[in-house]
Amino acid sequence: MSTPHEDDDLAPTTTPGYKPTAVKSVDEYAQLDANDESLNRWKASLGIVPGAAAPATGPKLTMLTLELHSATLPPGKSIIINLSDTSHLDEIKKSPINIKEGVEYNVRITFQINHSIVTGLRYIQVVKRSGIKVDKLEQMLGSYGPSQTGEPYKKDFEPDESPSGMIARSGTYNVRSRVIDDDNIVYIDFEWAFKLTKEW
Template identity: 70%
Template sequence: MSTHDDHEDLKASTTPGYKPTAAKTAEEYARLDAEDESLARWKASLGITGGGSAPATGPKVTVLSLELHSDTLPPGKTIVLDLKDGKETVQNTKKEPIVIKEGVEYNVRIHFRVNHSIISGVRYLQVVKRSGIKVDKLEQMLGSYGPSPDEKPYTKNFEPEESPSGMLARSGTYDVKSRVQDDDGEIYADFSWHFKLAKEW
């Protein structure tokens, strides 16, 4: 159950005076300023063409998984939170927290699909707490994307971070709240997961 503090912690930063524009479908963007060459190139980079598009139903974005990647991971080991399985994988981390090696560089990757429309201003928010005290907050923009071609997912790699180290860092479990939302406040994923630090992966 989320609390008022959780909502405040996961509040996205805002730019004073900025107001998001009204959302448009991919088809509306395709028709927009069709004679503008630079805009046509931008639309092509997002996979927007003049042809018809699928009906705009359901969520604009489906978050498929969250992955922790590090060059220090043993060969063949992956750390992936599957968000398609009804969050069962995520819930299991409460009993069996994900193990992250202390003092190593790692980065978060998010895999998602854009079902329809154009997304922009979509961001990933993450708050890490230990014993109820906030120890870290991450906010990363996903960028602008058109509908996923052939339903293939997009992958966004976030900037590398270094995991804490030391006996104090290794004590206890870290509780993470993650959210994917856009500038309009529409939430596409909202989930909690848990990890602990150890001397080895």
């Protein structure tokens, strides 16, 4: 169970004076300023065309995977957390992932937009060791409509370098991750863990 302070850590940053617009359906967006050519190009890039809306049933967004990529990973080795089946999320935090110390890596998330428009989507994670916050990441993902091809969306984060040294290798790092949009809809909130090791 999270405490109010932990939820504050996972709250998205806000821009003073910015207020998200009212939630609209795909068809409402398609009809909005229909004569504006540049707006129509932007809407088309999100798959917003009149009559193309999928039935609005179930969640707007489904998280599929969170992956770690590194050129230093041994051939054939992959680190993928399956998020499409939430029944095993409790097990994820009990089985820390091994991450090699001092290597460059990047995170990729994969998700599916099922219907409607999702605006201001962002990924937030807080890393703690022994209950003390050691890192926070907030990654803006953007705005999306349902994929015209049915293919999931993939977002690669900027490369980062894992810490190194004996102190960094001691203990387990606990991570809480959240995907949230401009309307403060939380699509997934889960915990996982990792350890820094000398080898993958």
